[in-house]
Amino acid sequence: MSHAPDRSGPAGVVNASAEDVRELLAKSRPEDLTLLDVRMEPEYEEFHLPGAKLLPLPDLPDKIDAIVRDKPVVVYCRSGGRSAAAAKLLSGAGFPRIINMLGGAMAWRGAAATGKPDAGMTLLTGNESLREILLAAIGMEAALGGFYTNLARDADAETKATFERLAGFEQRHLHRVHGLYRKETGDETALQALLAGASPELEGGLPGAVFLEQLGGAPASAREALELASSVEAQALDLYARLAVKTDDTESASLYTTLAQEEKAHLRAVSNLLAKLPTN
Numbered sequence: 001m002s003h004a005p006d007r008s009g010p011a012g013v014v015n016a017s018a019e020d021v022r023e024l025l026a027k028s029r030p031e032d033l034t035l036l037d038v039r040m041e042p043e044y045e046e047f048h049l050p051g052a053k054l055l056p057l058p059d060l061p062d063k064i065d066a067i068v069r070d071k072p073v074v075v076y077c078r079s080g081g082r083s084a085a086a087a088k089l090l091s092g093a094g095f096p097r098i099i100n101m102l103g104g105a106m107a108w109r110g111a112a113a114t115g116k117p118d119a120g121m122t123l124l125t126g127n128e129s130l131r132e133i134l135l136a137a138i139g140m141e142a143a144l145g146g147f148y149t150n151l152a153r154d155a156d157a158e159t160k161a162t163f164e165r166l167a168g169f170e171q172r173h174l175h176r177v178h179g180l181y182r183k184e185t186g187d188e189t190a191l192q193a194l195l196a197g198a199s200p201e202l203e204g205g206l207p208g209a210v211f212l213e214q215l216g217g218a219p220a221s222a223r224e225a226l227e228l229a230s231s232v233e234a235q236a237l238d239l240y241a242r243l244a245v246k247t248d249d250t251e252s253a254s255l256y257t258t259l260a261q262e263e264k265a266h267l268r269a270v271s272n273l274l275a276k277l278p279t280n
Helices: 018-026 041-046 057-066 081-092 130-153 157-185 191-197 208-215 222-246 250-276
Strands: 013-016 034-037 073-076 098-101
Touching: 013 018, 013 081, 018 073, 018 098, 057 081, 073 081, 081 098, 130 157, 130 191, 130 222, 130 250, 157 191, 157 222, 157 250, 208 222, 222 250
Parallel strands: 013 098, 034 073, 073 098
Antiparallel strands: none
């Protein structure tokens, strides 16, 4: 981590900044740790870190045995008070490594996910075959590319160029996922034929109208276009990361992890584009 962690809490507890947690999540796979949100469901639905499991603090004592003990637990809440209490409970229960995010969700800066704990689970539940997982991923990639293309039509020149760049990015990734589909299934069906029955949901399992509503309407600048893209990529990362942990099938978990890692790379790329934009 970028800063020296504070180990002054209960045994096994490390207090870390939101920036340190972000760095940790960036270099970790979904199955490497447990990301625990101890707020209430309405808070989680409004905003949560991608891949976070919801376990409200009042329910933690009764459900603590459902948390895997042999890997780190990163815990956070709104501002740090409930997560500190949760970290103490986990420490008392013998968990060897707990990371408490100081400042909680209020200190977090960057892309986040929204929706209930089962958001996106209408398309994927964690029980699908590798073929079904990849077909859903292909459909979501294609839908997102089409979404960006449609938004580009009525945009100003700079915003249009940004959306066209994003659409091209998704098109390349669509072909990458199709290649993965062929490798995993041996099915040589043409991409367009596979897309014939694809769902209109974007990456992350939500329709485009939901993302536009969250943004307050169609993006009016390159910055807003990239902020929209960050939201979509975070949602996709969130869905695949939660599914990687949820499924009991080893091959499916590995595939979900691969897809989550790719969405993490996409999110980083969009964030880099945002950082290069002028601030005024």
